[in-house]
Amino acid sequence: xxxxxxxxxxxxxxxxxxxxxxxxxxxxxxxxxxxxxxxxxxxxxxxxxxxxxxxxxxxxxxxxxxxxxxxxxxxxxxxxxxxxxxxxxxxxxxxxxxxxxxxxxxxxxxxxxxxxxxxxxxxxxxxxxxxxxxxxxxxxxxxxxxxxxxxxxxxxxxxxxxxxxxxxxxxxxxxxxxxxxxxxxxxxxxxxxxxxxxxxxxxxxxxxxxxxxxxxxxxxxxxxxxxxxxxxxxxxxxxxxxxxxxxxxxxxxxxxxxxxxxxxxxxxxxxxxxxxxxxxxxxxxxxxxxxxxxxxxxxxxxxxxxxxxxxxxxxxxx
Numbered sequence: 619x620x621x622x623x624x625x626x627x628x629x630x631x632x633x634x635x636x637x638x639x640x641x642x643x644x645x646x647x648x649x650x651x652x653x654x655x656x657x658x659x660x661x662x663x664x665x666x667x668x669x670x671x672x673x674x675x676x677x678x679x680x681x682x683x684x685x686x687x688x689x690x691x692x693x694x695x696x697x698x699x700x701x702x703x704x705x706x707x708x709x710x711x712x713x714x715x716x717x718x719x720x721x722x723x724x725x726x727x728x729x730x731x732x733x734x735x736x737x738x739x740x741x742x743x744x745x746x747x748x749x750x751x752x753x754x755x756x757x758x759x760x761x762x763x764x765x766x767x768x769x770x771x772x773x774x775x776x777x778x779x780x781x782x783x784x785x786x787x788x789x790x791x792x793x794x795x796x797x798x799x800x801x802x803x804x805x806x807x808x809x810x811x812x813x814x815x816x817x818x819x820x821x822x823x824x825x826x827x828x829x830x831x832x833x834x835x836x837x838x839x840x841x842x843x844x845x846x847x848x849x850x851x852x853x854x855x856x857x858x859x860x861x862x863x864x865x866x867x868x869x870x871x872x873x874x875x876x877x878x879x880x881x882x883x884x885x886x887x888x889x890x891x892x893x894x895x896x897x898x899x900x901x902x903x904x905x906x907x908x909x910x911x912x913x914x915x916x917x918x919x920x921x922x923x924x925x926x927x928x929x930x931x932x933x934x935x936x
Contacts, residue, residue, distance in 0.1 A: 625681065628659050628674065640667040644707050646686065647674045652735060655693065660708060664727070671707065749856050750889050754796070756874060757827045758905040759820065761791040763915050764808075786812040786918050791819055793827070797874060800830055813922035824904050831892050831902040835876035837869055844878050851881035856890065859883060 620637060622630050631643050645659035658674055671686040686692055689705040696712050697703050703712035704719040708726045713719040736742075767782040788808030795801055807815050840848065848869060853860050861867045861883055870882035870890060882890070893903040908915045 626683075631659055631661075635661060635663055642666040642669045644669075644671045645674050645683070646671065646692075646710075647676075654695075655710060657708070657710070660730075669707070749886065752856075753890065755905060756797070756831065756892065757793065757795045757800070758907060759791055759823060760794055760907050761789060761816075761820075761915075762909040763812075763816075763918055764788045764790075765918070784917075786922075788812055789816045791816070791823070793823060813918060817922075817924075820906065824901065827904055828900060828902045830874070832900065834873045837871040837878055838876040840869070840878050848878075848881045854883035854886055855880035856882055856886040 619634070622634060626634070628645050631645065635642060642661040642663040643659070644657065644661055646655045647658040648654075649656055655673075661669075671689060672683045673686050673692075675682045675684060689707070689710075690703045690712065693705055693710050693712050694703070696710070697714070699712070699714040701714070703714055704716045705712050706719060706722060706726055708723070711722070711726075713722065763786050765784045765786045768785050770780055770783045788806070789812060790804055790806045792804040793800075793802050805819055807819070809815075848867075851861075851867065854867075856870075859865070865883045865885050868882055868884050868887045870879045870887050871877060872879055873892075895901045895903055
């Protein structure tokens with residue numbers, strides 16, 4: 619017991635084990651919140667002559683160790699088995715058969731102590747909270763690449779031999795919007811330097827659409843039907859939660875047209891505004907939908923991407 623202070627702290631148990639090579643000790647503690655036991659200290663020593671399990675009882679001023687003489691009784695609440703169980707000292711899982719425990723131990727000792735903790739029954743339901751994604755975006759692009767196969771003389775020593783290379787021959791990109799005044803015909807290009815032309819076109823589209831998205835028209839006068847809908851509304855049309863003094867009712871409208879959309883709570887009204895690329899930016903998020911992007915078109919996009927298409931955002935630069 620040289621160098622060990624009294625009362626003995628859990629962190630000093632490894633020193634005790636080092637001075638007593640025939641003894642290994644595990645320390646358990648009780649969790650009042652979960653009404654279960656957890657591993658406070660798990661001995662790394664295996665197959666020693668004597669193994670001792672201790673239960674640590676403590677309050678704000680003192681602590682005390684109690685020897686656990688029957689692990690099966692201690693964790694009986696973890697099993698529906700009617701009888702003695704064989705408990706793993708590493709994870710406290712009870713087994714009804716000793717052979718099952720022997721098969722379990724080699725895998726269990728490879729990992730640190732774990733505890734299964736179930737969520738609060740009153741707060742364990744997943745709820746959809748991103749109501750903004752339910753509304754259509756004002757603008758998005760639809761694009762597709764076309765390519766042709768070029769024979770190659772690549773003599774690769776690997777098992778697979780490259781016969782043809784896929785080269786982009788052209789692209790088509792179409793702006794989609796519900797606003798008639800901002801619709802444009804599809805852009806089709808076929809020729810030299812296709813990917814540079816594509817990046818140039820998408821960048822120009824993004825800038826032009828961002829200028830349109832920056833429009834902030836005031837709300838137009840409500841029609842009698844719209845006014846009646848707003849006056850009689852008691853819940854938000856977006857999140858379906860009732861209005862209150864902390865989250866009041868507002869008139870949600872389209873800032874590009876000025877048209878009234880629906881009665882909305884103040885929180886949703888702030889969340890439903892158009893998304894910018896980053897805080898303080900004058901550029902807005904523009905979705906681009908590709909045909910077969912994951913399996914084909916993305917290879918061209920990544921392969922031909924250049925640093926000049928990346929904007930650096932910082933305190934002094936953007």
